[in-house]
Amino acid sequence: MSAKPNNLSEVSEALKRFDELIGGLKKSLEIETLAPRVHILKPRDYRGTVAGVRDVSLTVSALIHGVEVAGLAVLVEFLELVTRGKQSIDWPLGIVLGNIPAAEKGARFVERDLNRSFGRAETATQEDRRADELERLFVRSDRLLDIHQVKLAIDRPFWIFPYTKSGFEFARLVAPDVSLITHWGKGFSQEGQCSDEWVNNAGGIGVTMELGQNGFAPDQIALGLKTVIRAVDVTGAHRGGKSVESLNVTKAPIYTWGEIIPYPQTGEPVLDKGWHNFKIARAGDRVGVFNGQDIVAQITGPVLFPKYPDPMPDGSYNKDRPAAELMRILKEISEADLPVGKN
Numbered sequence: 001m002s003a004k005p006n007n008l009s010e011v012s013e014a015l016k017r018f019d020e021l022i023g024g025l026k027k028s029l030e031i032e033t034l035a036p037r038v039h040i041l042k043p044r045d046y047r048g049t050v051a052g053v054r055d056v057s058l059t060v061s062a063l064i065h066g067v068e069v070a071g072l073a074v075l076v077e078f079l080e081l082v083t084r085g086k087q088s089i090d091w092p093l094g095i096v097l098g099n100i101p102a103a104e105k106g107a108r109f110v111e112r113d114l115n116r117s118f119g120r121a122e123t124a125t126q127e128d129r130r131a132d133e134l135e136r137l138f139v140r141s142d143r144l145l146d147i148h149q150v151k152l153a154i155d156r157p158f159w160i161f162p163y164t165k166s167g168f169e170f171a172r173l174v175a176p177d178v179s180l181i182t183h184w185g186k187g188f189s190q191e192g193q194c195s196d197e198w199v200n201n202a203g204g205i206g207v208t209m210e211l212g213q214n215g216f217a218p219d220q221i222a223l224g225l226k227t228v229i230r231a232v233d234v235t236g237a238h239r240g241g242k243s244v245e246s247l248n249v250t251k252a253p254i255y256t257w258g259e260i261i262p263y264p265q266t267g268e269p270v271l272d273k274g275w276h277n278f279k280i281a282r283a284g285d286r287v288g289v290f291n292g293q294d295i296v297a298q299i300t301g302p303v304l305f306p307k308y309p310d311p312m313p314d315g316s317y318n319k320d321r322p323a324a325e326l327m328r329i330l331k332e333i334s335e336a337d338l339p340v341g342k343n
């Protein structure tokens with residue numbers, strides 16, 4: 001059920017095209033480059049920038065995880081539209097590709113997870129240094145739309161981000177028909193911040209969309225492109241003080257964490273085969289086994305991020321603990337259940 005490895009020549013072609021398109025746009029736009037593949041696109045006559053002020057209305061990022069290549073294709077297609085005059089750039093828009101060395105190797109990351117590397121003082125790993133480069137743009141960004149994909153097969157895209165009222169409203173305006181997972185309380189990971197979390201902490205609005213399973217999937221690329229275009233429209237309307245017409249679609253469910261099944265400190269838990277994202281677990285169901293004892297779901301809800309160890313080339317399993325947790329079970333909530341006072 002894991003995705004096929006990415007075709008690395010397809011990845012390098014897309015990176016090359018991305019660079020060509022940015023280079024070509026220098027004729028019609030002002031391009032401010034903060035670091036390799038960290039760009040701000042502005043109209044040539046744009047005069048809205050004031051030093052020290054958050055001047056980038058929206059930043060769209062992709063490839064924060066190197067194997068999640070659909071977002072790269074989305075940004076290439078978006079830049080093609082700008083190049084052909086089918087999409088206008090009326091205010092500063094940030095465009096970022098995150099982890100290029102990992103993408104070129106077909107890996108999620110090289111030394112450490114870039115999406116757990118924001119807000120750290122360390123500079124020992126290449127991801128720590130790359131996070132610093134991205135933060136230079138993020139700190140100037142009102143909004144961040146971060147495009148990701150997941151490892152295991154999945155039947156739908158979803159939004160996922162730490163809850164803020166403005167982030168929730170933005171996501172619901174941009175793609176209300178996409179299931180939305182949000183959470184509050186302590187951070188997603190203790191070892192470093194995610195991009196959206198860092199932007200929220202810096203006073204902006206960070207949201208993440210997971211398009212589907214890793215790879216250049218045309219339906220996911222189409223959804224990603226539609227989402228970016230709508231995010232630009234919504235942001236442009238808000239900048240102009242205009243309201244945005246809601247899309248006439250059925251709103252998808254909202255979820256938060258219902259149960260987090262931890263990975264035991266020692267020993268090898270075994271998750272039963274066949275769990276995948278959004279498959280429903282029922283309270284009382286066995287989901288796996290640990291030291292001869294069944295691991296049992298406490299609540300009924302869709303499963304998220306089941307952790308299976310990666311098989312090694314010799315067919316054995318990597319004995320490294322894959323994560324701090326075995327899987328999560330989501331609980332459906334309504335808007336009334338969202339916390340108040342988190343703007």
Ligand SMILES: [Zn+2]
Nearest residue numbers: 065068148149
């Ligand atoms: Zn990701």
